[in-house]
Amino acid sequence: MKFYPYHYRSLLSLGLPIMIGQLGMIILGFADTMMVGHHSTTELGAASFVNNIMNLVIITATGFSYGLTPIVGGLFGRGELPQAGNALRCALLANTLAGLLMMVALVVLFFNLGNIGQPEELMPYMRPYYLVLLASLPFVMLFNAFKQFTDSITETRTSMWILLSGNLINIVGNYLLIYGKAGLPEMGVLGAGVATLLSRVVMVGLFLAVFFMRKSMRPYREGFWSLGWPRQLIRRMFTLGTPIALEMGMETASFSLSIIMVGWLGTIALASHQVMSTISQFTFMVYYGLGTAVAVRTSYFNGQRDHKNMLHTVTAGLHVMVALELVLSGIIFLLRNHIGGWFTDSPEVSATVLTLMLPFFIYQFGDGLQINYANALRGIADVKPLMIIAFIAFFIISLPVGYLCGFVLKFGLVGVWMAFPFGLTSAGIMMWWRFRQMTQRQPTPRA
Structure with missing residues (x-):
């Protein structure tokens, strides 16, 4: 046990800036939902x-970019910095190509929005908002490549500050454009979509400036x-990134595709689902x-063939994860009666949000x-098994359970949400088992 404090410190030193940046994204999501909901x-x-x-x-696109982590993390662990810079160049190309494929799928869906059973009164608002967010996707892909690169070379504070800067621009833009302040039109x-597009363009610009101007990036620029x-x-990036993208996409689908079932329950259910999704x-x-x-620390030790510290890192990560679950669940439990009112003036939505807290608390450990x-x-x-695990957990287990509980057993929105504990926990158990199998066999090869 004496070695765990070192790994706790290392994980938190790397992870806290990422968490702060992610919290900035969450604050942005809260601001979007609050401002739109009150409008x-x-x-x-x-x-x-x-x-x-x-x-x-x-999130599928982000998963694809995660294929860069074991590559850059391994190169960084071995001190091959120019090769890591070359990996970034290839990642920018790979992410752009993957983003274009995703945009084609989104365009097809756009022309079929009216055919999937959503309330007709929402269509005039959905369509323009959809198109603006679609236009921002290429910038998300470029941002992801830069973020995974800087995180993998342990410069996690870079992406933190860029995320926070972009989020500030987005929140201010929301206020000005949603409500029509400072002489701007009330949109x-x-x-909210226009502000999001602007912030994503700015964040890519900031990453470009950091990479091409900062002295510490010179060895990477050479490669x-x-x-x-x-x-x-x-x-190799497509080989690693595609399974991760599919795994994360299927996980998110257990939430995002549930929105189609939620839409069958009406506008109040959709609004409540949005609040709890946030x-x-x-x-x-x-x-x-x-x-x-x-992932960064595991790839680093894997690159050095340090099997023992790799295992300790993963176990320490689980310890810290459980502590985070207890803290965050406790905070949300204390605030459970107030959360709905933060996002909307509708008493029906606030009451429905409260009913979704139980399945939410149940699935935290599995998540x-x-x-x-x-x-x-x-x-x-070792990413290919993630696709199979995700398919079983989220498509064979989660989505059918959501339909069964929500519509066959007639539990409504709560029933749809009861699927998530089943899907996430089963995924966690299967992934733990796979990692255990791989690490008991033999030390892992270099990434």
Whole structure:
């Protein structure tokens, strides 16, 4: 046990800046939902549907970019800095290509928005908001590549400050454009989309400035410019990134595709789902900040072939994860009677939000468990099984359970949410088992 404090400190040193940046994203999500909700409950319902679809795509895109972590983390662990810079160059290309494929899928969905059973009164708000967020996706992909690169070389404070700066721009833009302040037009939910687009453009610009101007980036810039486009490296990014993207996409689908079922229950259910989804993103993003630190440290020790410290890192990550779960769940429990009123003036929405707290608290441990071991597997580049695990947990277990509880057993929105504890906990157990199998066999190969 004497070695765990070292790993706790290392994980928190790396993870806290990521968590702070992620908290900035959560504050932004809170601000979006609050401002839109107080402008109009109808617009909140429209934002709920579009945000859930876009979050599905963005988290899938983020998962694809995570394929860079074991590559750069291993190179950094071995001191091969120019090669790490070259990996960033290839990642920018790979992420752009993956983003274009996702945009094609989103365009197809846009032309079918009216055919999936959503309330007709929401369509005039959904369509323009959807298009603006669609236009921001290429900037999300470029940002993800830079963020994974800087996190993997342990410069996690860089992405933290850039995220916080972008979020500040977004929140101010929300206030000005949603409500029409400072002589600007009152755009409602569309204004929230425009502010989001602007902030994402600015964040990519800041990352470019950091990479091409900061002295500490000089060894990476040398490899970025001089080592070309090695096809093997680009193929490896797709080989690693695609399974992670599919795993995270299927996990998010257990939430985001549930929005279709929620839409069958009406506008109040959609608005309530959006509020609780925002709360669940709060815990998820904090947990994933720690999970990213687990992946970075695991890939670092894997690159050095230090099997013992790799295992200690993952176990220490689980300890810290459980502590975070207890703290965050306790805070939300104490605030449970007030949360709905933060986001909307509708008493019906506030009352419905309160009914969703029980399934939310139940799935916290499963969420933390699967995040810790998904990132441990990512750190050792054992990512293909994640696709199978995610398919079983989220498509075979979670979504059918949601339909069964919500509509066959007639528990409504609470029934849809009862699926999440089943999906997340089963995923966590399977990922733990896979990691245990891989690490008991033999020391993992280099990433």
